[in-house]
Amino acid sequence: MQNGMLNKLCLPERINWNVVQLAKATGWAEDRIEAIMDVLASAGIVDRVRERTYVANNVTRVLNNPEQRRAIRKPRTKNWVVRARQGEIMRTFGSKNRIAMYPWFRIFPVEEELGKTDGGLKADRALLVDVAETSGQELLDFRKAFPSIMRTCVLEVLPEELEVTGKHLRDNGERRFDGLVKLLPHNILTDPQPVQGARIYLLNGVLHEKHDQDALKILKNTVDAMDGNYSRLLIVEKVALVLEAGQKFGVIRTPEEQEQRMCMERTEQQWTKLLKRAKLVIVQIWEGEGTESVIEAMVKQKEWL
Structure with a gap:
């Protein structure tokens, strides 16, 4: 090895x-x-x-x-x-092949949770910032699933992927959303988060293959843009089970099982420690029917320190 x-x-x-x-x-x-x-x-x-x-x-x-x-x-x-x-x-180890059987917005109760703020959703703020490494299809699916939520959603991709992603959005119905889906160039490791004070910042599989040092860079860039009690960070990842001494999950019999095991998965305790280092605290871990969970986090307030 x-x-x-x-x-x-x-x-x-x-x-x-x-x-x-x-x-x-x-x-x-x-x-x-x-x-x-x-x-x-x-x-x-x-x-x-x-x-x-x-x-x-x-x-x-x-x-x-x-x-x-x-x-x-x-x-x-x-x-x-x-x-x-x-x-x-x-x-x-580190493979980027990951398939979400259940989209994050079917795990996280969108309509119930988004409005839980003092004064409701802010009209001058973005509803969702998808800090993506994706084609943007899931963001379009989110808009289709909740057409009554008339707020701006932002998709951020690497500058070199801007043209291809833009074409995908146009070809798959972006115009139906009356300008409520916006595309921005963004490098998650090096750039400060350009969208300030959004209700939701979404890291969907972004931290899956990142070691703590890079994960902290991404988290801290996001935290700097979050607005206290208003903003929430949603991290869509698998939350690994804690393996007790001597415990085994059984024999790996297929390449698919091996791939799942070899990915960089963190336990709830490891997620808690990592987020704490970025001055975030877990609000709740929402579990779906599939293997992925949605970790809801917020900025840790000064009075909690």
Whole structure:
């Protein structure tokens, strides 16, 4: 495996490895190490003995042995763990292939929650800012689902994607919304958020593959534009289950299951810590029928500090 992580776990002079030790030994960030190790533990490739601490097991040793690894490259079994080869996990880690079975506005109660502000929705403010890495189709679907909410929605995309996204919006009915869908160029990592005081800022899958350092840049840029009690941040992501010591989620049997496990998923505790560092507090986690949740957050008020 890249950076010799499995090799480190199999060293005879050390039995247990914690996240800090693995980070120092491999040169990778601790949050990335923890995410990968929890995935490996859930698949049974390593054992998790306590929080952030792992040990090698028989599967680890097989995958770390070149001769044994070559022997299982073309197995008859369909067991995806047995088919694992060096580097496969890291090639899958960070994949951008994510499909939302249920759109965020079917999970988050839009009509009930948007109006819960002192004085109602502000006419001079944007209703929704979609800080997107998408084509904008879901924003159009949102407008179609709630035609009576006559407020501006903004879609932000990278400058180089502006032309293609604009064409997609025009081809798929943007004109029906009487100018209520606007398109802006925006780089989420480097640019301050240009739309100030919107009711909702939406990060739909944006933080999924970002490590804490980049995620904090995005969050802090968003927080700077939010208006105290009025603005809300909606983060559409999977909230990972907490893996107890010795617990496994079972064998990964398909590439789709492997892809889901290898993505950068955070537990509720990890989301809470990350958002706190950006001066945000979780209001509620809305769970849908699919695998994704909507994390509703707001700016932490000074009197709470």
